[in-house]
Structures are given as structure tokens and as C-alpha cells.
Amino acid sequence: MKTGFPFEKLTERTQEMVAKFKAKYPLDDAVTERLMSPCFAFLGQDLWEMSVLALLAGKNLLLVGEKATGKNVLAQNLAYLFNRPIWDISFHVNIDAMTLLGSDTLRDGNVNFRPGPIYQCAVYGGFGILDEINMAKNEAVAVLHAVLDFRRVVDVPGYDRIYLHPATRFIATMNQDYLGTRPLNEALLSRFAVIAMPPLDKERVMILLQRQFPGRVEKELNSYALLYDDIRKKVAGGEISSSALDFRGLLDALQMMELGMHQGDAINLGLVNKCFDPYERELVNDLIRSRFPSIHKR
Numbered sequence: 001m002k003t004g005f006p007f008e009k010l011t012e013r014t015q016e017m018v019a020k021f022k023a024k025y026p027l028d029d030a031v032t033e034r035l036m037s038p039c040f041a042f043l044g045q046d047l048w049e050m051s052v053l054a055l056l057a058g059k060n061l062l063l064v065g066e067k068a069t070g071k072n073v074l075a076q077n078l079a080y081l082f083n084r085p086i087w088d089i090s091f092h093v094n095i096d097a098m099t100l101l102g103s104d105t106l107r108d109g110n111v112n113f114r115p116g117p118i119y120q121c122a123v124y125g126g127f128g129i130l131d132e133i134n135m136a137k138n139e140a141v142a143v144l145h146a147v148l149d150f151r152r153v154v155d156v157p158g159y160d161r162i163y164l165h166p167a168t169r170f171i172a173t174m175n176q177d178y179l180g181t182r183p184l185n186e187a188l189l190s191r192f193a194v195i196a197m198p199p200l201d202k203e204r205v206m207i208l209l210q211r212q213f214p215g216r217v218e219k220e221l222n223s224y225a226l227l228y229d230d231i232r233k234k235v236a237g238g239e240i241s242s243s244a245l246d247f248r249g250l251l252d253a254l255q256m257m258e259l260g261m262h263q264g265d266a267i268n269l270g271l272v273n274k275c276f277d278p279y280e281r282e283l284v285n286d287l288i289r290s291r292f293p294s295i296h297k298r
Contacts, residue, residue, distance in 0.1 A: 034085030065197025125167030148191035
């Protein structure tokens with residue numbers, strides 16, 4: 001499989017099956033703008049192979065893991081590998097059945113149906129990314145029950161019954177520890193193949209940093225990877241909350257440094273200031289000073 005994106009290596013047999021899938025279900029020209037190139041490559045060959053095979057088998061995926069374990073990165077990589085358009089659905093209190101399926105709207109004096117993301121996924125063979133599915137309220141869950149099981153249909157009240165395109169897949173993500181979440185009911189859970197995402201360890205952080213900042217000195221990047229791992233261990237030990245465990249924040253800090261921002265200011269903006277508790281903030285500062293003793297010198 002020839003591609004310019006640095007995917008993890010798949011077995012030859014799996015690559016052939018992916019190629020056949022893409023040839024059988026070409027991307028509709030109407031939704032080419034929804035084919036999104038990922039910002040990062042997913043790291044983890046075993047999980048990558050399992051995820052691809054599950055989708056080829058027609059299954060929907062539920063990615064379960066802590067913050068910064070690459071759930072959305074994996075989902076985006078999978079959609080891009082299969083050459084499928086993406087619809088992102090972030091669940092919150094205002095997401096209801098009409099939001100997912102569509103609703104009537106007035107246009108030029110006429111009432112028209114405005115399709116929602118689930119409807120469009122069904123029509124165009126899209127990959128629907130159901131972000132934080134354990135925050136979905138009952139009305140939204142009822143819609144998901146039908147589209148995720150063997151029926152693969154969408155009943156739109158007042159309109160037609162829509163059968164899902166054969167390439168349509170749904171990839172849900174969830175973090176059990178987020179405020180406002182709740183356990184998934186067994187009926188919904190049974191409709192997914194579940195993948196447990198491992199924590200982002202020091203080795204994977206180092207690889208990602210080297211890919212993002214190829215011009216920086218390896219020893220310097222290693223210090224930032226060790227800092228992230230220090231914070232992760234403090235979080236795992238219950239000494240601090242996960243607020244400062246933010247890989248995106250670490251990348252942001254390094255990017256701001258490349259534009260000339262002072263190291264201490266950049267790390268404060270990317271990591272430290274996300275801790276609102278003074279005690280936690282001081283603990284994180286201690287970790288930073290242990291890795292970068294002269295960080296506050298100008």
C-alpha cells in the first residue's frame with residue numbers, strides 16, 4: 001500500500017484487504033473535503049493491526065483510555081487509511097436525536113430537511129467519530145442503538161428509512177474519569193469491539209517529538225519526554241490531577257519556543273497554568289526544575 005503518511009506497518013494480507021475495500025467503496029466526490037489527513041501518526045503496531053481488522057470485519061470500535069492515549073489520533077488514522085470521510089460528533093447535553101439525524105429548516109420560503117452527521121455517514125459511507133460517547137443522553141443513545149447493530153438502518157421521523165452504506169463505520173471514544181460521564185449500558189456496549197488504549201509512555205512520546213521537531217537536539221527532546229513521563233507517574237500515583245498531563249500542551253510549548261518565546265513562559269502556558277490548584281502547580285514546577293534547573297533564568 002503506497003502512501004505518504006507514516007502508518008504503522010500492516011501485514012501483507014491486511015494491506016491487500018484494505019486495498020480491496022478502498023477499490024470497492026471509492027470516495028464520493030461530494031464529500032472529498034471531509035477526508036482529513038491526520039496531524040500525527042498513531043504508534044502501536046498491535047493495536048493498529050487489530051483496529052484495521054475489526055473495521056474490515058464490519059465492526060464498530062470503542063476506544064477506551066485515559067487522557068492523551070491517542071484515541072482520536074487512532075480514529076483519524078483509520079479513516080484516512082480507509083479513504084473515508086469523517087464526521088466528528090462530540091457528545092454533550094444538547095446533542096439529541098434531531099442533532100444526529102437532521103431536522104427541518106426553512107430555506108427560500110420552503111421547508112427542507114437538513115441532514116445530521118449520522119444521516120450523512122449513512123449515505124456517504126463515512127466514518128463517524130463519536131467523541132466521549134459516555135456523555136451521551138438517552139435520546140441520542142436510542143439513535144445509536146439502531147445504526148450500530150446488525151440492522152444498520154436510520155429511521156428519520158417524517159422521512160425515509162435510510163440503510164447504511166456498506167463502508168459506514170463508527171468509532172467511539174471514552175474516558176471513564178471525565179466529569180459528567182456515566183457507564184455505558186450493556187446494549188450499547190455490546191455493539192462495539194472494545195480496544196483498551198495504553199498510556200502514552202516515554203518511548204512513544206520521544207518518537208512523536210522527534211517526528212514533530214526533527215531539527216531539535218535529541219538530548220533536549222529526551223528531557224521533555226522524561227518530564228512528561230514524570231508528570232504521568234505523579235498522576236498515576238494520585239499525587240496530582242491529570243490537568244498537567246497534556247501532550248498537546250507539551251507540543252504547544254515547544255512550538256511557541258520555536259517562535260522565540262522563553263522556555264519558562266512556554267511551559268507555563270502549555271502545562272503549568274492548566275493546574276488551578278496552587279499545591280499541584282508547585283509540584284509540577286518542582287518536576288520541571290529538576291529536568292531544567294535554569295528554566296527561570298533569563
